[in-house]
Amino acid sequence: MREEKQLRISHVGLRGVVGAGMTAAHVLDFASAFGTFLGSGPVVVARDPRASGRMILEGVLAGLAACGHDVVSLGIVSTPVLQHAIRRLDAAGGISIGASHNRAEWNALKFFGPRGVYLSTAEAGELLDVYHLRKFDFVEWSRLGTVREETGAIDPYLDELAGAFDLKALRRFKVVVDCCNGTSSLILRRLNERFGWNILLINERIEGVEFAHEPATNARTVSLQLAPLIRPLGADAGFLFDVDSDRVAIATDEGRALSEEMVLPMLADYLLPHGPGKLVITNLSTTALVDEVAEKNRGRVIRVPVGRQAAMDALQSYRPEQIAIAGEGSGAVMMPQFRFVYDGIASMLAILSMMLERGRKLSEIVAAYPAYSILKAELPLAAQRIPELMASLAERNASGRVNLLDGVRVDYPGKWFHVRVSQTEPIVRVIAEQRGEPPQDLFDGVMEHVRSYL
């Protein structure tokens, strides 16, 4: 059993197990650093339902107010709703408190700049410098920021979605959703109320301590409770969201749990013909099906290192209209019409729109794609042996197309593998994929080589 790291402070923000790693002191310092780093102007704050979120929220409010920022506190809402509110309120930035797909004992701070975009790597580096210096721009007593609570942030967000999707036409579908006790429940309840939808919600109770199951978006979690419900209920589709609703996983009308890798290729296939964007931005570990789909639609795939930060930096290298879609194999997908925000709810609406437009069942749409088989594993490895491992892997696979942007990725005809180091845990991730049957020989060979460095 490997020991998980309990605190991680990086360009992605602050993340840890509350109490064991992440403390009130970290929160105060990070919020004060962000308040110092940001220019003047209001800051929007939201949290997911974790019990520790209330403690963290109080620290965030204190740090921001001490730096003279007025704060709009949205309460418990999803990260995409927060990002929408930052833009709507023309705020200087925002902080999302929540650990997304991690277990309940984790929590994290994520930072957004104006218009709700994640900080670039350069900005995040500056924030980290302020945090480490601990020289904060506290204002004098008469200029402290004030906190205003705003409870209705979901409605304007839904209004924007209503402008992009035909919510009236889409409500014909019978949909079941596993909310993982998270924020999607609040949004979808409101969608039902305001737009006459009839989505059936499970695990819809907002829960701070114990989620019904691990809130990760993948085929395994979908098959726990959601997939078995689909056929008995005669539903057209099932969706599962992580706690902060930025990721989605899917069950078909036949009750089959789809691989999380399928969300991006399906949405690329739907959005590329709508144009004008022709670029699909994804990471080196995402399925090759996305290349096949892009080729069919005359699009181009840009592969970047794994992690949100690399994707954000890549997005800034292109004009928005050049991009069709960006995302990863985890079910996190962003579309240009939604401010380039990872948004699980918008992804769900796009999948339903695809079903409507094609007049096909979800299982029929899925069946039209060639099968890809993916094998994944993770191994603990001493940090000092990693460069040696990577160099030897690249050398042994010189006959393939070698990419060293993020660990080692090697492409062979019809199959590929990727070995990289996790950004959040002290492990090496191995992933191999092949069109058709599982790439067992390739995978075993790589695993054997990696193990020889343990």
Place this chain on the structure above:
Amino acid sequence: MAREHLLKIGVSGIRGVVGGFLTPQLACAFAQAFGTYVRGGRVVVGRDTRSSGPMLQHAVTCGLLAAGCEVVDVGVLPTPTIQIFVNSTRARGGIALTASHNPPEYNALKLFNDRGLFFNHYERNELLDLYHESEFTEATNDEIRRVLSEYETPPRLHFERVLKHVDVEAIRRKRIRVGLDGVNGGGSVMSVRFLSEVLGCELHAISVDPTKPFPRVAEPRPDTLGELAALVARQGCAIGFGQDPDGDRLAVADETGRVLDNDDVLALVVDAALERVPGDVVVNLTTSSVIDDVAAKHGRRVYRTPVGEANVVETMQAVHAAIGGEGSNGGIIFPAVHLCRDSYTGMAFLLDRMAQTGLTVSQLAAGLPRYYRKLGKVAFEHGRLGIMMQALEDSFPDAPRDRSDGLKIHLPEGWIHVRASNTEPILRLAAEAKTESALEGLYGQVSSLLER
């Protein structure tokens, strides 16, 4: 040049100028130390109306939750109301965010135990050690508890306790015309309710908007209550009350608009209390001898303590006193309500006295023995304090003295008390005598000795 104490972390808690000194980090860490010290459980948090209050309350709430405490937010309230609420609920402690009578740029954390009392000397030292050790309880997600709000109950509980000790109907029948200066403080809303609705007074109030800044020097003294005096005179009020921002201190104006000496206010309240409750009296060393005369009239004893509410309260507990307080700063402590300074007890007792006797405030004050008092201060350089105090001791070789807090020297014509301030490098002088000329002689002798 005397160093200003912009931040003080000590046995009485943490106090400082908000901005670069009293930071949210410090407030959060101190609250987490407090939460660790009281071992989780329910902690009540309230504040006065300073602009830094909400920011610091977020920081304190963060620290308490991180220590595994359940937080009860009582919002803006007077400090005594918060203490009484802590005492009447099953809370493990309380924190009031208030710098009491200090200027608006200051704030502080006042800490209370499970009985709603200031921590005693030993508890304060333990907490301070814990803070410095920084080994706090760090609650995990399943140990982090809720934040509850309770805005209605605390004032009601406070009123109930006070009203048990006065004849409410008699006061209401008189429909006394009362002036109030609430300094836009934590008692603003509550005092209006107390005086006009509960006690049926005809109220003329100024500075009772808790959203506005303090309109005057926050400490209620004769020289800071000019507006109250004018209000009382203009409206023909029978009495005027001046509060501090956290509603623990009280100053009083008579029907002519003259603001009474705070020692006389205490004396009137002690007199009223001893009429109703038997017991001894505890005051600090600087409080006027008028208290001794009043206590003697009732056949009661007066105990003297070092300056500071906590010191007075500790002795009051030990001797089961009926009433106590600190004269010069307008603090009235009546344990039958609660062992804390409470302006509401003072207001109720004085109105009750007026209703019972039919006398005016100036007539009541005129009934007190007359003493002449003078307060002042002398700056000193670090390292010189011992020499100065020794010189003072040597110049009155045969007089009885009390060294429990600085030096108090008793002379046939009166007394002089000299003590170093806890917060600034100054000596505070207080002198009292039976005649004005004796006072001037005594004060002049001591101050010239110290300034030499």
